[in-house]
Amino acid sequence: MKKILIIEDDLLISSLVQFRLKKDGYETFLVKDGNEGVAAIESLDPDLIITDVMMPFKSGIEIIHFARENKPDTPIIVLSSLGEEEKIVLEAFNLGVADFIPKPFNPNELAIRVKRIFR
Amino acid sequence: MRKTFTRISLFLTFFLCCINQVYSQDSIPFTDSISFFNFLKLQEEVPSLQFRYQAQPNVLTADLLADSTLSFSKREDGLWVSKAFTKFSDWEAAGKGLMAEDSSLVVPNFLIYEENSDLLAAQEYISNLWRNRDIFIPEKTPEVGEELVLLANLIPYEPLVKYRFHFFSDYKLVIVISIITFFLLMAIGMIIFMLIIKANHSRVEALKKEYENMIIGPISEILFEKSLEEIDALTEEDILKIFPEKHYKRKLFKLVLIENIISLNKKMKGDFKDKLKSLYKKFGLDIISISKLKNKRWDIVTNGLVHINEMDLVEALPKVKELTDSSNFYIRSQAISTVLNLSEKVDLSKIKEQSFPLSRWQQMNYLRIIKYLHIQKSLDLTPLFEGKNKTVRLFGYKLVRLLGRIELVEKLAEVAPNVADEEKIEILNTYEVIGINTEAFFINQCLRSENKDLMIAAARVSGTIGDQASAHILIELLDENPDFNTRRLLLDSLKKLDESMYNEYVSKNRDKDTLRIKTHLLDPLLQHV
Numbered sequence: 001m002k003k004i005l006i007i008e009d010d011l012l013i014s015s016l017v018q019f020r021l022k023k024d025g026y027e028t029f030l031v032k033d034g035n036e037g038v039a040a041i042e043s044l045d046p047d048l049i050i051t052d053v054m055m056p057f058k059s060g061i062e063i064i065h066f067a068r069e070n071k072p073d074t075p076i077i078v079l080s081s082l083g084e085e086e087k088i089v090l091e092a093f094n095l096g097v098a099d100f101i102p103k104p105f106n107p108n109e110l111a112i113r114v115k116r117i118f119r
Numbered sequence: 120m121r122k123t124f125t126r127i128s129l130f131l132t133f134f135l136c137c138i139n140q141v142y143s144q145d146s147i148p149f150t151d152s153i154s155f156f157n158f159l160k161l162q163e164e165v166p167s168l169q170f171r172y173q174a175q176p177n178v179l180t181a182d183l184l185a186d187s188t189l190s191f192s193k194r195e196d197g198l199w200v201s202k203a204f205t206k207f208s209d210w211e212a213a214g215k216g217l218m219a220e221d222s223s224l225v226v227p228n229f230l231i232y233e234e235n236s237d238l239l240a241a242q243e244y245i246s247n248l249w250r251n252r253d254i255f256i257p258e259k260t261p262e263v264g265e266e267l268v269l270l271a272n273l274i275p276y277e278p279l280v281k282y283r284f285h286f287f288s289d290y291k292l293v294i295v296i297s298i299i300t301f302f303l304l305m306a307i308g309m310i311i312f313m314l315i316i317k318a319n320h321s322r323v324e325a326l327k328k329e330y331e332n333m334i335i336g337p338i339s340e341i342l343f344e345k346s347l348e349e350i351d352a353l354t355e356e357d358i359l360k361i362f363p364e365k366h367y368k369r370k371l372f373k374l375v376l377i378e379n380i381i382s383l384n385k386k387m388k389g390d391f392k393d394k395l396k397s398l399y400k401k402f403g404l405d406i407i408s409i410s411k412l413k414n415k416r417w418d419i420v421t422n423g424l425v426h427i428n429e430m431d432l433v434e435a436l437p438k439v440k441e442l443t444d445s446s447n448f449y450i451r452s453q454a455i456s457t458v459l460n461l462s463e464k465v466d467l468s469k470i471k472e473q474s475f476p477l478s479r480w481q482q483m484n485y486l487r488i489i490k491y492l493h494i495q496k497s498l499d500l501t502p503l504f505e506g507k508n509k510t511v512r513l514f515g516y517k518l519v520r521l522l523g524r525i526e527l528v529e530k531l532a533e534v535a536p537n538v539a540d541e542e543k544i545e546i547l548n549t550y551e552v553i554g555i556n557t558e559a560f561f562i563n564q565c566l567r568s569e570n571k572d573l574m575i576a577a578a579r580v581s582g583t584i585g586d587q588a589s590a591h592i593l594i595e596l597l598d599e600n601p602d603f604n605t606r607r608l609l610l611d612s613l614k615k616l617d618e619s620m621y622n623e624y625v626s627k628n629r630d631k632d633t634l635r636i637k638t639h640l641l642d643p644l645l646q647h648v
Contacts, residue, residue: 010382010386011331011335012331012335012379012382012383012386013383013386015335015336015339016335016339016342016383019336019339019340019343020339020343023343103386104385104386104387104388105386105387105388106387106388106389106391107343107387107391108389109389
């Protein structure tokens, strides 16, 4: 079973995403801030990381940096508001994220993109 | 409040009366010369007061004059005075036989601070000492004999009640202690109040968290497992199967539901939004949101308006429209935003009817909504040109420019000559941005205006949408020798409008300022400076 780590400080969103991905048969793990995210990447060794950008303690960009250094093959999906600066999104892409989903989003669309990455 | 004040006033009046009564009991212990001497007998000594005798010369015999105890001496006024005694008993003993002879010829005499004084002055001096509490009135003490028990029987029994109000007689101390007690009680009260509030707040927060956890699962399940039709068909019984009745009926639970559904609605898109809106109504949350519009607190009303706006509660539109001209800035701003969002057409009539001026923030907010909506809904801006207040009309002219509504230029041209100068400037800016060159006559009129701001605005736009007549007016204005900045603007517009006329003017006028402006305008680096 594929392991997906969801790093998101909004409990509602993360729970909804978790519910949707569980329906597709993935094993999901929720963490609510950057520090927990970094620890979970090391301990869980997930097959996919879904992360927000603006979070407490460590931003999504810092998490991507960490993941690229320690787990270079793990794909990352960035889930973030459209209002956030374009340069942050570009930086995320430059760091090699697999996909970017702007909020507001459709969880079904996210599930399709996850499926495509694993395919 | 008034009752409490009356009670406090009555208490203070009563309290002051009591104090007054306590003081009025202590009166001066002598009223005439006899009681005065009796008092002195008891007192024995009074600070800075000395006693002596004053005698007429014919009273004194040779024996008296030779008496060393009295030591009479003659004063400057011819009267004889004895030596001064500090103790009253000494004075009395020394003159025992003397006073009996003839009281009019020998009288008591006093020295107050070594100054000669009569009986009245001495009485006044002692009264002052007594009033200032510098001396205390001596009390008669029973003579102590050998038979103490018999002596005790002579003193009547007196209960110790006379000291009952002794503490209260010191009113300053009472006031200080009362104030300290009051503040102490207030502090304790406030601490208790804060603790209660904090405990209550913590309890509500914990309950909210619990409800949130209770809500997330079922909401996710409904959103992913049920179609919109199935959600629409949900009954009260079905809902009570999803959420336990004891929680579902609680107000706080419904508030948490509102917060969560609105938060999800903001972050979701597609059919999830429709499902959330349907759920909002199924849970009866729309009634709570609409009822908030009747609240007296502006923040709750605004909150209700935000909910109505977010969840597209079109049925609340008539009530929302009633709030569009509210005296509260936040209520009317949010009400207009909601009307703009929910109306079938972009309903600008409510903005037109605004009696309050539109702030820049409001204009920006409405523009954002109108910009988004005018693509999908029909938008008629002309009512704004007839708006009640100037800011509404100015906003209308701005909208023509910002939305690029060229077809409204004709309407603008109709109103332009009859509006205030500030509005004319806004219309000129609109003409310039849209690039309308058919309104040169209006521009030329504005160029000749006595209002400098309007003239400058017209000069600026004449460079791009003026005509030949504008160029001539610009030269006329330059000949009036305006200040440096205006001169530079006029020359810049003239250069843009007619380069040959500009060159001719510059070649004729070779003053220092004109040459500086010419150099400036020719420098490509300073083009936009």
